[in-house]
Amino acid sequence: MAKVVKVALVGLGRAGEFHRQSMLELPHSVHLTWVVDIDVQKAQRVAAEVGCRWSTSLDEVLEAVDAVIIASTTDTHFAYIMKALTAGKAVLAEKPISHELHEVAEAVNLAKSKNLAFVCGYQRRFDTHFRELKRQLDANAVGSLKLIKTCSRDNPVPPLEYLRTSGGIFHDMLIHDFDMLDFLSGGQEPEAITATGHCYHPEIKKMGDVDTAAVLLKYPSGLIAMVDTSRDASYGYDQRIEAFGERGMLTAKNALVSNVELATAEGHLMPPAMYSFPQRYIQAYRSELTEFIELVQAGPQSQSHVAEQQAMLRHPRVVKATIAAEMSWKRGETVKVAQVESMLQCNGSPSKKTRHT
Template sequence: MKKMIAGVFGAGRIGKFHVENLLQYDNVEVKTICDVQLDHLIEWNKDKNIFLTKNEDDIFDDKEINAIFIFSSTDQHISQLIKATQNVDYIFMEKPISKSIDATLEAWEIVKSKSKTIQLGFNRRFDPNFKKVKEARVKETIGVPHVLKITSRDPEPPGIDYVKVSGGIFMDMAIHDFDMSRYIVGSDVEEVFVMGDALVNPKIKEAGDIDTAIIQLKFANNALGVIDISREAVYGYDQRLELFGSKGAIIADNKVETSTKLLTKDCSCVDNPLHFFIERYIDAYKNEYETFIEAFMNNDNVICSFEDGLKAELIAEACKKSYETKTVVKVRGI
């Protein structure tokens, strides 16, 4: 039976989470992990016996490794990706591709010249609820798409040190929503208009970013969209979506701990949304891995490619320019 022998770059919080999930599959062996720091992995690795190294070539020079996962810091993504395309045919990489659209475009020219399969980690595409919304559009259950509404609010803002190196709210946070917009509507975004400010923490603005924004989208198929994003929703991780069309609408609501509702003379109460993104998207992550593994086993394509990641970054670029100039901005094509 064909088996995926994986090399992994990056084993911080999200990297370890991914590896622990990959180890659940009988047809996947995580052979080597490369990270700039290894001390935090020693105890964690005792029952896994994965080879740990700081040397990237321990993965690139290993002829047994036939798939590479890149969970490292964003500034390492492109260099590791380019080297990976010289060694294996299947590569999984977390988003974003980079923090520089010019660097991503340069990498795109290299990637296009190689027949490699690259899946980007836009896990929300694989969420069962959002997938059903997409299917309603594909099956024309709601008719022709007219308006997409996305609410995307984190439970708490990041620290200022993170904000300074994050690449900005559009590239760091809203990048998921830009990919979702294209995926759900089935069309590229042509124009954007953004209003925003630092309403949660003024220090975020001092660091050169914002924490709250309203993003208007115009799609190539003439549909319209609006995304509201915030770095802090005090009640939990708020992830909602609605697609309205000529024959109806479909809504994906928040996931909660239980479906119970408390009814008294004083209140009608339901559970708050799940607080952490891993809890909210646990099923999406599982589906994401399985899709990539299945593509590998069948020598097939993936449904979330490098090109999708590039297009999301181009939307982020346009949004940043729109916020700075207070004008409608066209999204660059590729």
């Protein structure tokens, strides 16, 4: 029988709660041993509910666990990731690893040098519909890819306190789409990115961010990708993909609360879209955690571990595309991805600069 993996959960907000609930589905595989949060009362309350220990410091718990799940605020991810990896622990971290390209590379290199399981939580890769689309692409169902279109519209607008530390729409939302494009294209890196956006929400505008954006990506193979995103879709959560190839098209439609359609003399009545991402991706979060725990249990000699060591190499590539898109929006011009690192050396990270809306 595979060993039970002892886990510390860092961060007890929305994402932390998703992971905690997912762990309840794996009682014979996971033991939530510690919870960590800077909010003492929250940490105490959750620990009492779970029946585990609590702390405000990750340092205190590392010796007692096999793995660390990081679901804290985005601006703290990198520091927690590095602490856990340095201590030799497997890590599942919510995205982003960091907004800084050199820090992303540093984390990946540390995980590889220590031969540790390191998974970044791009949960869409674990969604059954998107995985089926990917399977058919790999089976050459539509031939050579020509176009990929993704739609990513949120509901409701996230809390302002969350948005203030989220890193902005490019690092918080669009990075998911860039990871999905990397997934579907077989790891192709775009050569040029053009982005534009606008802000309709006055409080988000004060943050120097946009709430609606569109991005065009051009690849050396000829592939073109398009992404549209919004913080606020009044009709519910909206996630769609089209993959157009030389022999046809694959489409992953938006998930609705059911697939039952009412047809009467007055017309057709469709069920509503999912309310938000917790409802839409409940299965994906559970699959993500399950596969992470199986990865830890399998050990560093397993095929799954070797595959994940290779897969983690995409993280700098995805973040570089994210930075290029943000630069394009900020500058109002197309950005060559190959020039991103030199541009960062000259100008610093765009996420730390004032943006134009």
